[in-house]
Amino acid sequence: MVNGANLEPMWKDSFDGLMDKYGSTINHYHRVDLHRTLREMAQESSGAAKGKPATIRLATKVREVDVGDGVIGFDDGTSVRKDLVVIADGIKSRFVSYITGQDEPLVRNGRSVYRCLVPFNEINKEARLREIFQRQAPGFWVPFTPTSATYVVTYPCHSNSVLNVALIHPSLPHQISSPDSWHEPATIENALEAVKAHHTTIHELIAKTPDVRAHTLFRREPLSRLTRGKAVLVGDAAHILQPTHAQGGTMAVEEGVVLEILFSGLSDRRQVLRRLEAYNELLSKRVQLTQYLSDSLPGRGDIARRKAESLALETGDDLPADDSMQFSEPWRDFFYRRDVMQDAEDAVKGMI
Structure with a gap:
């Protein structure tokens, strides 16, 4: 700075030392490079990929979603039924209210x-x-x-x-x-x-x-929940994070890996609702807290910071001091020390 x-x-x-402390380094990506790599991983049929390669349908606008039955209706009048619906259509998502049951204005x-x-x-x-x-x-x-x-x-x-x-x-x-x-x-x-x-x-x-x-x-105010029925919100559709701590992409990756662990190898569609409830329990409060912190400018003691402090009392999280500089060690510890993969694996074990 x-x-x-x-x-x-x-x-x-x-x-220095991030690999030893958190198991990874901090990486900077051009958005196009990241998107291309994710698409290639989703569509590849060999290597590290697991399961059936994804089919990506471009220029296929979704008109509505029945989150209870998992039915996705398209603008051309066709529809598909899925066991799991992941809603990841960004900040301007038209389907947030389908999950929360109320208007969620920008x-x-x-x-x-x-x-x-x-x-x-x-x-x-x-x-x-x-x-x-x-x-x-x-x-x-x-x-x-x-x-x-x-x-x-x-x-x-x-x-x-x-x-x-x-x-x-x-x-x-x-x-x-x-x-x-x-x-x-x-x-x-x-x-x-x-x-x-x-x-x-x-x-x-x-x-x-x-x-x-x-x-x-x-x-947008933090959402009361991230899942309903067979549907789940992820990424910017689930949380609008300001660039204060650069956590938007990080949270989306966390959400993706939690979904992967909760649904990996699952063959009984009757378990979908239970797994999504586990997802909500694992991440809902973490997302809300991260969103309040992103709304708060360090050192200002603003209302978003006070809301974060109130929520942290409920979750048991220790927040960095309000005047701690962004990207400093206290913030890195707060965001990166929690092992959401282990949390998800423990949740799956508890369901067996």
């Missing part, structure tokens, strides 16, 4: 994000930029302005060929994107306006991107 105005270091932590949270990718071959042409990123160990380099909570989050991805840049800032008057727009076109000038108080080196960095996209951040 560096001061956005002068780029002087403000806080630094090391990601609300703008007053913050927006400009996103861009900057090729490293362009960065390396400028001495000041080259000096910053050639000396950086793998991880995040984040200029920020505490008074306005404006962050310029950067990290390398796509085999270190590009630098991912996300400008998280209080929404500007012209930023009125809808939940349907993830990648609203924007201009470099728009992005520079959001970081006008930052050092000119940040302006030079942003100016080197070939494309800028924008979206407004939304939130």
Whole structure:
């Protein structure tokens, strides 16, 4: 973390030793690379894959879901019946109320994000930029302005060929994107306006991107439950997490592995409802707590933090101090020490 105005270091932590402590390292992925890899894993018929390869039907819009009977109805009038329905249609999901039984509105949270990718071959042409990123160990380099909570989050991805840049800032008057727009076109000038108080080196960095996209951040109150009948919500459909602690993808992976363990080898469809109830018991409170923490800006003592503290008393979780810096060891311990795989395996053993 560096001061956005002068780029002087403000806080630094090391990601050394993560493998020994958590059994994994922190990895940065280009979204396209991650999506492609997940698709290939789902469709492969050999190697590490288990079970029948998935059939992916593109451009097949779902009109409705009968969560009790597991019937999925499509816009073309056809339908299919499944033993298990996983609803993973993102922030703008139209099916959240099918699970909770009530309206779950999206609300703008007053913050927006400009996103861009900057090729490293362009960065390396400028001495000041080259000096910053050639000396950086793998991880995040984040200029920020505490008074306005404006962050310029950067990290390398796509085999270190590009630098991912996300400008998280209080929404500007012209930023009125809808939940349907993830990648609203924007201009470099728009992005520079959001970081006008930052050092000119940040302006030079942003100016080197070939494309800028924008979206407004939304939130939804944590859901009372994640499953109903034969259906389960996962990912952004289940929880809208702010970028505060970068846990959106992490939670989705946790949810996927819990589903895998609960349903691996299951042949008795009569067990589906019981397994989904176990899923809800394992993850519902964890998702709610993580969502409150993502809504809270560290050091502000805001209402989201107070809600998280109240819920933590119920769950028995020890929260990091409110002023602990994002990605610091207390937060890493909180998010990564829990072994959800072991929790799921224990739940399955309890059903045998």
